[in-house]
Amino acid sequence: MTEQEILQKVQDIVVDELDVEASDVTLTADIKDDLDADSLDVFEIMNELEDELDLKLEASEDVRTIQDVVNYVKKELDAQAK
Amino acid sequence: MEKTAILFSGQGSQYSGMGLDLYQKDALFHETLDRLNSYLSSFDLLTVLANEKHELDQTKFQQPAIVAVSLGLQAMVQRDLPDLPVAGLIGLSLGEYAALISAGAMTEEEGMQALEARASLMQVDASQxxxxxxxxxxPDVAAVEAICTQLAASGAIIAVSNYNSPKQIVLGGQTAVIQQAIAEIxxxxxxxxxxxLPVSGAFHTQLFQTASEKMAPILTKLTVSEPQIPVISNTTGKPFEKERIAETLVQQIVSPTHFADCVSYLVKNEGVEMTLELGPGGTLTQFVKQIDRKIKRHHVEDYDSYQVFLAEMRGN
Structure with a gap:
């Protein structure tokens, strides 16, 4: 998956989980501060990403912005590919 | 307009200054809050809403404050959308007081006073x-329930306290046994x-037995009436019956909440197609999405979100 494809996936899930506009889900958007998610919402997003991309994502990972999520997912996908 | 269920928020999503913009900008909200405030004997509602001393961290202030904001919004909805086809009401936990007051099952005055007592008794138990x-x-609900049953067999207090949606249930209990449950799950x-969860107590478990017992005489004394609109009980998943309102509210404090069942009941039996959550946070709206995606969802908590909601309804 390219970074662009991952971003698309993350955006779709975040829009769906948080009821926000796609245009607000930018790379620099802070999930809690800008998109009004609480900590459970962040876990729900992780759960959906896990299921859709067949990954295991740790809860403890420090993820604040959409860019952080994309980077984290990319890192895990790359690790899986090895 | 679609058949609607009004949802009254529970604890956990309160924030500093909640309701205060409405208090400034809407005369009816202002009047409603002042009236509700006059029924409270132990604190001032507006001071708590401002939250300058972090009053909202404490359940004894949180509960009446959340219900007051919800009831203020409910009065506005009734004024502005008198034809909204409301087919049922659901409150989560303390939100059931807002729902029962709205349905005319208890008076504002007695309802707020009972809630103030409930909040204060629960504060005591929370710190025990x-x-x-x-x-x-x-969750695999059956597997999680089995783990709780097994851990409780040794005398520890642990149980499923909230069945929120197919995607989320909540456990409550003594800290040590909750840790064991997390490891086991x-x-x-x-x-x-x-x-x-960052909460001050394991609500809806046996840890609140004392509060539940002490609420019994208070709730039994209430003047209750037949609800004008069905209010679906967290405890039974069915409409509150006039004769059993007090008893059900006593049980509610120590029983799990079944929000998902309440929503499903209204969809199945009343043909509800839309929900309107009144109160801070919007957590119930999230649960509704997880319960049934076909339901249209609205959430109102402040002046701006109310205007958006109203514009959308009037455009229909």
Missing amino acids: EPSAMAAVLK TEQGAAKRVVE
């Missing part, structure tokens, strides 16, 4: 022993994830 709650996401793979 270290307790915790944990959200269990994408993780080891058995009985859920996708378990997350400890």
Whole structure:
């Protein structure tokens, strides 16, 4: 998956989980501060990403912005590919 | 307009200054809050809403404050959308007081006073022993229940306290045994994830037995009337019956909430197609999405979100 494809996936899930506009889900958007998610919402997003991309994502990972999520997912996908 | 269920928020999503913009900008909200405030004997509602001394961290202030904001919004909805086809009401936990007051099952005055007592008694129980709650996401419900039953067999207090949606249930209990449960659920793979919640007590478990018992005489004394609109009980998943309102509210304090069942009941029996959550946070709206995606969802908590909602309804 390219970074662009991952971003698309993350955006779709975040829009769906948080009821926000796609245009607000930018790379620099802070999930809690800008998109009004609480900590459970962040876990729900992780759960959906896990299921859709067949990954295991740790809860403890420090993820604040959409860019952080994309980077984290990319890192895990790359690790899986090895 | 679609048949609507009005949802009254529970604890956990309160924030500093909630309702205060409405208090400034809407005369009816202002008047409603002042009236509700006059029924409270132990604190001033507006001071608590401003939250300058973190009053909203405490359940004894949180509960009446959340219900007051919800009832203020409810009065506005009734004024502005008198033809909204409201087919049922659901409150989560303390939100049931807002729902029952709205349905005319108890008076504002007695309802707020009973809630103030409930909040204060629960505050006492919350500080009795270290307790915790944990959200269990994408659970295998039967497996999680079995783990709780097994851990409780040794005399520890632990149970499923909230059945919020198919994707989320919450455990409550003594801190040590909650930790054991988290470890066990993780080891058995009985859920996708378990997350400890930052709460002040394990609500809806036996840890609130004293509060429940002390509420019995207070609730039994209330003047109750037949609800004008069905109010679906968290405890039974069915409409409150006039004769059993007091008894059900006593049980509610120590029984799990079944929000998902309440929503499903209104969809199945009343043909509800839309929900309107009144109160801070919008957590119930999230649950509704997880319960049934076909339901249209609205959430109102402040002046701006109310204007958006109203414009959308009037455009229909």
